Amino acid sequence: METEISSVGEFGLIDRLTADLPKINQSTVKAVGDDAAVIRYEPKRDILVSTDMLLEGVHFDLTYVPLKHLGYKAAVVNFSDIYAMNGTPRQLVVGLGVSTRFTVEHLEELYAGLRLACEVYGVDLVGGDTTASRAGLVISATVIGDVEEGKAVSRNGAKPTDLICVSGDLGAAYMGLQLLEREKTASAGRKDFVPDFAGKEYLVERQLKPEARRDIIKELAEAGIEPTSMIDVSDGLSSELMHLCKASKTGCRVYEDRIPIDYQTAVMAEELNMNLVTAAMNGGEDYELLFTVPLTAHEAVSRLKGIRVIGHMSPEDQGCALIGRNGEELPLKAQGFTHL
Amino acid sequence: METEISSVGEFGLIDRLTADLPKINQSTVKAVGDDAAVIRYEPKRDILVSTDMLLEGVHFDLTYVPLKHLGYKAAVVNFSDIYAMNGTPRQLVVGLGVSTRFTVEHLEELYAGLRLACEVYGVDLVGGDTTASRAGLVISATVIGDVEEGKAVSRNGAKPTDLICVSGDLGAAYMGLQLLEREKTASAGRKDFVPDFAGKEYLVERQLKPEARRDIIKELAEAGIEPTSMIDVSDGLSSELMHLCKASKTGCRVYEDRIPIDYQTAVMAEELNMNLVTAAMNGGEDYELLFTVPLTAHEAVSRLKGIRVIGHMSPEDQGCALIGRNGEELPLKAQGFTHL
Secondary structure (H helix, E strand, O other): OOOEHHHHHHHHHHHHHOOOOOOOOOOEEEOOOOOOEEEOOOOOEEEEEEEEEEEEOOOEOOOOOOHHHHHHHHHHHHHHHHHOOOOEEEEEEEEEEEOOOOEHHHHHHHHHHHHHHHHHHOOEEEEEEEEEOOOOOEEEEEEEEEEEOOOOOOOOOOOOOOEEEEEOOOOHHHHHHHHHHHHHHHHOOOOOOOOOOOOOHHHHHHHHOOOOOHHHHHHHHHOOOOOOEEEEOOOOHHHHHHHHHHHHOOEEEEEHHHOOOOHHHHHHHHHOOOOHHHHHHHOOOOOOEEEEEOHHHHHHHHOOOOEEEEEEEEOHHHOEEEEOOOOOEEEOOOOOOOOO | OOOEHHHHHHHHHHHHHOOOOOOOOOOEEEOOOOOOEEEOOOOOEEEEEEEEEEEEOOOEOOOOOOHHHHHHHHHHHHHHHHHOOOOEEEEEEEEEEEOOOOEHHHHHHHHHHHHHHHHHHOOEEEEEEEEEOOOOOEEEEEEEEEEEOOOOOOOOOOOOOOEEEEEOOOOHHHHHHHHHHHHHHHHOOOOOOOOOOOOOHHHHHHHHOOOOOHHHHHHHHHOOOOOOEEEEOOOOHHHHHHHHHHHHOEEEEEEHHHOOOOHHHHHHHHHHOOOHHHHHHHOOOOOOEEEEEOHHHHHHHHOOOOEEEEEEEEEHHHOEEEEOOOOOEEEOOOOOOOOO
16 A cells, blocks of 8 residues: 555554553653653653664665665664663654655654664653755654662763773674675565575574673672663674763773674675775674773673673874784774765 | 765765754753664653654745754754643754755754754754655654653643643734845846845745744643643644634634734735735644633733733634634634645
């Protein structure tokens, strides 16, 4: 079924997309349907706000990204920013720019993904703005969360002797992107083409349906470990390490043989003849948590599942470096977006 | 001077745009430079959140909208949503999508407008996301504000006997747009063209540099008047009236001869051979406040400067109508965006 957006109008569209939204959080007083959402947190809570913009042709390619996955990812990458502050995401507002080639059903798919992410992470979709676009799909998501007063973990609290830890594994999302791009190229002009993801399902999932590491925040809290600085890995480990070091006025040493890499990532890098460590250091979109803990927390953090100590902070004048398998020092490079 | 964005990189760009941001509000704990902004409101405050997206070619035309004005407007239209809830805007986050044709200096102009609006309205710019765009300029602004607990004014509190009030005058921003479009057409291919805005400065200003009605919120509070419902006029009076009526489950009667219209608006409508009342009812972008008060507040509200009583709510089954100068009833029509 294909319903043109013009046939339901702006307000009809919004009504359809936001019908029967659940209310999960006590703090959500008023959701969609007014000039602003109303939120009421418990006393002694700090409020966290983060925003992300995803643009078609820059951040996603709809030839291989299903709209439902896209909605899910747009929400989750925002939630990840709140976890990276040691907080809990509670409310989400979404701005959408849509061109006429999208139908109501397309946007319902996108919203199904947003709704699923909100359900999984316990977040309320409380508002948004839907507008026309002449230039493909634009998604802007802003998340609001909370944390115990004074307990937000910033980027700037690391000491030169702190240990550097990272959750999960790195580089898989980037390799998933390479794989999807390869299959897209292979499929060009072939109607009966079936992409081959056998044995690489993890890579595709990491790219298309990333998860935010709520579990790690919970694990750390239960173990009584307070990170001294934290950031989520969206642009790549190298870039995020440099953010922590710059904000904390430290240098760092991370060890190549400590970087957690999945088997599928390694196989894919081999197939594509790409440098595996480069992919893991600069790949981006892993949405793992990178954080520092005091040396005294070494034993406690080592006991935790899915967390790897990959190096340590150092005095600022030593700079940021990756230590190779033979002890050689490779200076880290900032990345950031390279689209411009 | 023209500095290519690629020459400073993403992080260099953000550093330049966000350098020396002032901190106006006590509630701003941590602004730009982390995964999320941190906000701490006083106890017994409700939090308000609203978001708006502006897309080049849909919401603005850079051939006649200066970037500084655009930044100002992007912020102000968001602030307006918070005032329309009876709240105070405190923090702003801005997502930007920019294509390679923009230079660092262009974005500094845009930010100068955002900064100015924040300064004028006492809001802190606390975060954002800057990314590449393949499709012109994209601006997504999300504002966070606060209001005394339980004192947010929604759209749904009007009673069938309430009076309908509006601030300022209507239709001028729309006429400003018509004027700018006319001069753009006239200038096509003429290098030495000087647009003629003589005697119509107010219209141009209403379109390019709208203001949010903070003063009205203050006035109402000082007079002890609590609106029963409120909304800001962004899509046009007609459409906003229908929002209030739908949410409040009422009908309404507004009187043509009570609609506040500026002299310049009337002159311009005459020149363009357009229906003046249609422009005032459906023009949009006025950012005036439309609200209802109990009948008992008639005298108090009539004493206030810059507020006009334009009609009254009515039972739901009577529908929404404009009463013409000869007593004829014209049913109101919803508009919403017509870009799609």
